Amino acid sequence: MTHRLRPAFGIFLVGAIFAAMSHPSLAAWIVAGLGEEPRRGLSAERLLALATHHLGLAALGLALVAVLGLGLGILVTRAFAAPLRGGIDGIAAAAQAVPPVVMVALALPILGFGGPPTLLALVAYGIMPVLRGTVGALESVSPEAREAAEALGFTPIQILLRVELPLALPGLVDALRTALVLAIATTAVGALAGASTLGTPIVAGLQNQNVLPMLQGALATAALAFLCDAVLLGLASLVSADRARQ
Amino acid sequence: MRAESDWRSNRHRAAFHASSAGLFGAGLLIAFLHRMALLDIAPNRLLPGAPVVASGFGDGSIGLVLLLSLAGLVLLATLPRRMGGLLAVGLFAAAWAFLLLGLGAEATRRLASMPPAARASLGSGFWMASACLLAFAGASIGRARIRGLGLLAALAVAGILIAAWHGGGLDRLSLVVEYAGRQETLHRAVAEHLLLSGGAIVLALPAAVILSLWRSGEGIVGLVVSGIQVIPAVALFGGLVALVSGLVRAVPALRDLGLSALGPWPALIGIAAYLLLPLWRGIGTALRSADPAAIDAAEAIGLTRGQILRQVRLPLGAPVLVGALRVATVQSLGLATLGALIGAGGLGRIVFDGMAQFAPDLILLGAIPIVALSLAAEAALSAMEASCRARWRA
Numbered sequence: 001m002t003h004r005l006r007p008a009f010g011i012f013l014v015g016a017i018f019a020a021m022s023h024p025s026l027a028a029w030i031v032a033g034l035g036e037e038p039r040r041g042l043s044a045e046r047l048l049a050l051a052t053h054h055l056g057l058a059a060l061g062l063a064l065v066a067v068l069g070l071g072l073g074i075l076v077t078r079a080f081a082a083p084l085r086g087g088i089d090g091i092a093a094a095a096q097a098v099p100p101v102v103m104v105a106l107a108l109p110i111l112g113f114g115g116p117p118t119l120l121a122l123v124a125y126g127i128m129p130v131l132r133g134t135v136g137a138l139e140s141v142s143p144e145a146r147e148a149a150e151a152l153g154f155t156p157i158q159i160l161l162r163v164e165l166p167l168a169l170p171g172l173v174d175a176l177r178t179a180l181v182l183a184i185a186t187t188a189v190g191a192l193a194g195a196s197t198l199g200t201p202i203v204a205g206l207q208n209q210n211v212l213p214m215l216q217g218a219l220a221t222a223a224l225a226f227l228c229d230a231v232l233l234g235l236a237s238l239v240s241a242d243r244a245r246q
Numbered sequence: 247m248r249a250e251s252d253w254r255s256n257r258h259r260a261a262f263h264a265s266s267a268g269l270f271g272a273g274l275l276i277a278f279l280h281r282m283a284l285l286d287i288a289p290n291r292l293l294p295g296a297p298v299v300a301s302g303f304g305d306g307s308i309g310l311v312l313l314l315s316l317a318g319l320v321l322l323a324t325l326p327r328r329m330g331g332l333l334a335v336g337l338f339a340a341a342w343a344f345l346l347l348g349l350g351a352e353a354t355r356r357l358a359s360m361p362p363a364a365r366a367s368l369g370s371g372f373w374m375a376s377a378c379l380l381a382f383a384g385a386s387i388g389r390a391r392i393r394g395l396g397l398l399a400a401l402a403v404a405g406i407l408i409a410a411w412h413g414g415g416l417d418r419l420s421l422v423v424e425y426a427g428r429q430e431t432l433h434r435a436v437a438e439h440l441l442l443s444g445g446a447i448v449l450a451l452p453a454a455v456i457l458s459l460w461r462s463g464e465g466i467v468g469l470v471v472s473g474i475q476v477i478p479a480v481a482l483f484g485g486l487v488a489l490v491s492g493l494v495r496a497v498p499a500l501r502d503l504g505l506s507a508l509g510p511w512p513a514l515i516g517i518a519a520y521l522l523l524p525l526w527r528g529i530g531t532a533l534r535s536a537d538p539a540a541i542d543a544a545e546a547i548g549l550t551r552g553q554i555l556r557q558v559r560l561p562l563g564a565p566v567l568v569g570a571l572r573v574a575t576v577q578s579l580g581l582a583t584l585g586a587l588i589g590a591g592g593l594g595r596i597v598f599d600g601m602a603q604f605a606p607d608l609i610l611l612g613a614i615p616i617v618a619l620s621l622a623a624e625a626a627l628s629a630m631e632a633s634c635r636a637r638w639r640a
Contacts, residue, residue: 010469011473031488034489034495036488036491036495080266081267091377091381096576097576097617097621097624098613099579099580099581099583099584099616101583101584101594101597102580102583102613105597105598105612106610106613109604181476184478185480188478188481189480192598193601199480199481202481205484206508211487211491214485214487218480218481218484221478221480222477222485225477226473
């Protein structure tokens with residue numbers, strides 16, 4: 001079991017190192033090493049507050065994306081929704097062409113400054129990878145398994161809950177992992193729309209030409225991304241280990 | 247007998263589902279066109295506008311749009327596949343053109359009696375209805391299964407847009423006014439954007455080739471290259487600015503070579519770093535995609551390793567390579583937007599200017615070319631991928 005968690009542990013370690021480097025004293029030392037005078041760094045408390053807010057916003061977005069993406073993915077793979085597929089694929093392709101920054105920018109005039117435009121961008125940008133991942137995972141379930149369940153007299157709901165979803169689980173977790181990395185990155189971009197996230201010190205540092213908060217923000221954002229990715233990767237390997245044992 | 251009745255009831259059921267999906271879509275379109283704001287009329291470009299809904303329009307253009315779209319849906323559901331799909335795509339494109347022209351005409355009518363600073367922006371109803379029509383068109387193209395129909399439809403819509411714009415029918419829409427005031431800036435931004443994303447690909451390609459040549463380090467390269475993907479772009483760009491500024495300070499000679507902390511270089515390096523994964527993975531898969539039997543056969547007839555690479559491995563891997571290039575190009579065009587944050591210019595600067603001024607139409611002026619470029623790159627390279635696949639399989 002433990003050797004399965006090794007890749008996740010490696011990513012976790014990278015995240016932890018980045019997090020340590022974002023600490024004001026260590027970051028100030030790095031900035032001094034770069035030949036810049038360290039000034040007006042962020043305290044560890046401020047960094048932690050920003051990280052908490054960042055994580056909260058990203059988690060809320062991810063939850064919405066998971067519910068909508070999984071729901072739509074399940075809906076689209078039902079037989080009755082087959083005619084909708086072409087239209088949904090078209091919109092999915094179009095939505096992928098809009099980068100997260102542009103999503104945040106477009107949401108800004110509709111929702112004003114702060115968290116809401118970021119949340120809208122999170123949902124709009126994250127839903128398609130989850131939808132595609134869900135459809136892919138559900139379509140990879142072998143028709144034999146479905147037919148066998150049908151022959152046993154399962155209702156369509158039972159087939160979905162007891163055959164399709166459990167068999168598609170590793171693919172679903174993978175899709176969520178992609179969405180999580182996207183959510184952390186999009187939330188960082190949300191700083192441009194005035195959301196207070198770990199992107200805020202980066203943007204402010206770029207504007208004031210102040211390297212220390214910029215570096216701290218960059219390291220902390222990367223740390224958060226790696227730590228969250230490690231958690232979901234660990235979850236994914238536990239899920240597949242569970243499957244292998246069955 | 248039973249099979250036949252099953253088949254018939256399945257077919258019946260599919261037709262029923264198709265028409266219910268069509269009804270659902272028609273309902274959405276009617277709601278978007280008649281309940282949401284199609285135009286926003288504001289006293290100037292920064293103030294929020296008063297919404298104009300379809301019932302307030304001076305002509306029947308919205309009724310015509312609805313008629314054309316519904317006709318398209320009916321044809322899609324009743325006619326055979328190819329014919330129905332083809333006609334429906336045409337009707338949906340025409341509906342969209344009439345929607346746009348109708349809004350342009352209404353804007354001209356409304357603004358005629360207002361001061362010159364007044365603006366007419368496209369409202370949320372227009373965007374939602376456009377998305378709806380796009381979804382309909384996507385469904386019809388999928389149903390028609392005619393090669394090149396998507397490209398044809400896109401070209402037709404682009405042609406309509408250009409004709410309407412040159413004819414002056416859209417002149418009073420805020421987006422067009424915004425463009426007229428910044429034509430030079432926009433053209434320069436597009437050039438910078440293309441240079442930035444193209445430059446990053448040029449930078450990443452040789453790096454990916456070198457990395458894929460290092461066979462013994464495959465594990466480490468894989469970890470590093472996919473680790474980069476996890477880092478949010480804002481963070482990587484910020485970190486690179488810090489690093490490059492330190493580097494320039496330590497080695498002042500670099501400054502004479504044109505390297506500076508803010509500007510295109512950190513952005514180029516940052517974008518290229520993200521492109522390593524798709525390119526490296528694509529090269530690896532492409533070179534391995536040749537059947538070992540084909541390689542054995544090539545060796546048996548005495549081809550050298552270089553000849554095998556050129557005549558067997560590369561042609562067989564070409565579709566995968568083009569696919570990797572497609573993913574990298576779309577990613578590069580998107581990431582270049584963020585380059586404006588660190589002074590690299592490009593279309594992102596127009597988007598950020600629009601955000602700073604809270605001017606929605608300025609944001610759109612930057613956003614629309616970005617989306618159009620990504621879609622065009624995606625379409626062109628996936629067509630190339632398909633033709634590579636068809637050519638080498640035959």
